Amino acid sequence: MRILVTGAAGFLGSHLCDYLLQQGHEVIGMDNFITGSPDNLAHLAGNPRFLFIRHDVSNFIFVPGKVDAVLHFASPASPNPNSPYGYTNLPIQTMKAGALGTHNTLGVARAHNARYLLASTSEIYGDPLEHPQKESYWGHVDPIGVRSVYDEAKRFAEALTMAYHRYHGLDTRIVRIFNTYGPRMRLDDGRVVPNFIQQALRGEPLTVYGDGSQTRSFCYVDDLIEGIYRLLLSDEHYPVNLGNPQEITILEFAEVINRLTGNKAGIVFKPENRLGDDPQRRQPDITRARQILGWAPKTSLEEGIRLTIPYFRQKMGL
Numbered sequence: 001m002r003i004l005v006t007g008a009a010g011f012l013g014s015h016l017c018d019y020l021l022q023q024g025h026e027v028i029g030m031d032n033f034i035t036g037s038p039d040n041l042a043h044l045a046g047n048p049r050f051l052f053i054r055h056d057v058s059n060f061i062f063v064p065g066k067v068d069a070v071l072h073f074a075s076p077a078s079p080n081p082n083s084p085y086g087y088t089n090l091p092i093q094t095m096k097a098g099a100l101g102t103h104n105t106l107g108v109a110r111a112h113n114a115r116y117l118l119a120s121t122s123e124i125y126g127d128p129l130e131h132p133q134k135e136s137y138w139g140h141v142d143p144i145g146v147r148s149v150y151d152e153a154k155r156f157a158e159a160l161t162m163a164y165h166r167y168h169g170l171d172t173r174i175v176r177i178f179n180t181y182g183p184r185m186r187l188d189d190g191r192v193v194p195n196f197i198q199q200a201l202r203g204e205p206l207t208v209y210g211d212g213s214q215t216r217s218f219c220y221v222d223d224l225i226e227g228i229y230r231l232l233l234s235d236e237h238y239p240v241n242l243g244n245p246q247e248i249t250i251l252e253f254a255e256v257i258n259r260l261t262g263n264k265a266g267i268v269f270k271p272e273n274r275l276g277d278d279p280q281r282r283q284p285d286i287t288r289a290r291q292i293l294g295w296a297p298k299t300s301l302e303e304g305i306r307l308t309i310p311y312f313r314q315k316m317g318l
C-alpha cells in the first residue's frame with residue numbers, strides 16, 4: 001500500500017512510519033513540527049519508499065500520486081500546562097488538528113477511495129465514571145474544561161469519521177489509544193514518562209502531581225504500533241481500545257522509575273496543576289482488541305521502561 005501518515009515526525013507517527021516501511025509499504029509522512037521533530041525521521045532520509053511533506057493538516061491537503069490508506073495522527077498530545085508543547089498552550093491548533101485536520105484527511109481518503117484510520121484517545125472518556133473503560137462507555141467530559149480542546153476535538157473527529165463511514169461509505173477505523181510511552185517521546189512535553197525518567201537520570205526527586213493516587217495504564221510503543229497495524233488490516237469500523245490493562249498509581253509508577261534508574265532522590269509532591277480535571281482512574285478494557293484483532297500487549301512495564309531509558313540518556317548527553 002501507499003500510506004499517508006499525518007503526525008509522522010511525532011512519537012507515535014515516526015514509529016508507525018518505521019513499522020509500515022518494514023512491512024514493505026510506501027509511506028508519505030506529513031507534519032508541521034508543532035510538537036514533533038525532524039530528528040525522529042532523520043534515519044529515513046534517502047529511503048526510496050519514504051516521502052516527507054511539511055504541511056499543516058488544518059489546511060487543504062494535496063498528496064501527489066495514489067493513496068491506499070490514510071492514518072491521521074497529527075495532534076498535540078500532552079496535557080501538561082507547564083510545557084509550551086502541552087495542548088492547553090496550543091488550544092486552537094489542537095482543535096483545528098482534530099476538527100479541520102480530520103476533515104481534510106477524510107477528504108483525502110474519500111478522493112482516493114482509501115482506507116482510513118483515526119488516532120483517537122482514552123481522553124474521550126474524560127474523567128471516567130466507569131472502570132475499566134469499555135468502548136461502549138460514552139464518557140464524562142466537561143465541554144468547556146481546559147482539557148476540552150483535546151477531548152472534544154477527538155470526540156468531534158470520531159463523530160466525523162463515523163459520518164464519513166455511514167454517509168459516504170468510507171472504509172474507516174478508530175483506535176482509542178491509552179497512555180503509550182517509549183523512545184522518541186519529546187523530552188520537554190511534560191508527560192509523566194519523560195518528566196520522571198529525566199528527573200531520575202538527573203538524580204532529582206520525581207514530581208508527583210496531587211497525592212499520586214490517580215492511576216494510569218502504560219503501554220509500550222511497539223505493542224501499540226502492532227495493534228494499530230492489525231486494526232488497519234481489519235474490517236472493524238467501530239472504535240477499538242488499545243493499551244496495556246496493567247493499572248498503576250502515579251506514586252507506584254514513580255517508585256518503579258526510581259528503582260530502575262537507581263535514583264535515591266525520592267519523590268516530591270506538587271499541587272495538582274491540572275486545574276482540577278486530571279482523570280483519576282484510567283484503564284483500558286481490551287476485550288474487543290483481543291477478540292477482533294487477536295491482540296494483547298506483550299511488554300511488561302518494567303521491560304518497556306528499561307527499553308526507554310537509553311533513549312533519554314542519549315538525548316540528555318549522559
Ligand code: NAD
Nearest residue numbers: 007009010011012032033034035036056057074075177180
Ligand atoms: P506527538 O506530539 O509526539 O506527535 C504528534 C505529531 O503531530 C507531531 O509531530 C506534531 O508536529 C504533529 N502535528 C500536530 N498538529 C499538526 C498539524 N496541524 N499539521 C501537521 N502535523 C501536526 O504526540 P504522540 O504521542 O505521538 O501522539 C500522536 C497521536 O496519537 C495524536 O493524535 C494523539 O492524540 C494520539 N494519542 C497518543 C497517545 C499517547 O499516549 N502517546 C495517547 C492517546 C492518543
Ligand code: UDP
Nearest residue numbers: 079190191192193195207208209214250278
Ligand atoms: N504527572 C505527575 N508528574 C509529572 C507529570 C505528570 O504526577 O511530572 C501525572 C499527571 O498529573 C497525570 C499522570 O501523571 O495524573 C499522567 O500524566 P500525562 O501528562 O503523562 O498524561 P495524561 O495521562 O494525563 O493524559
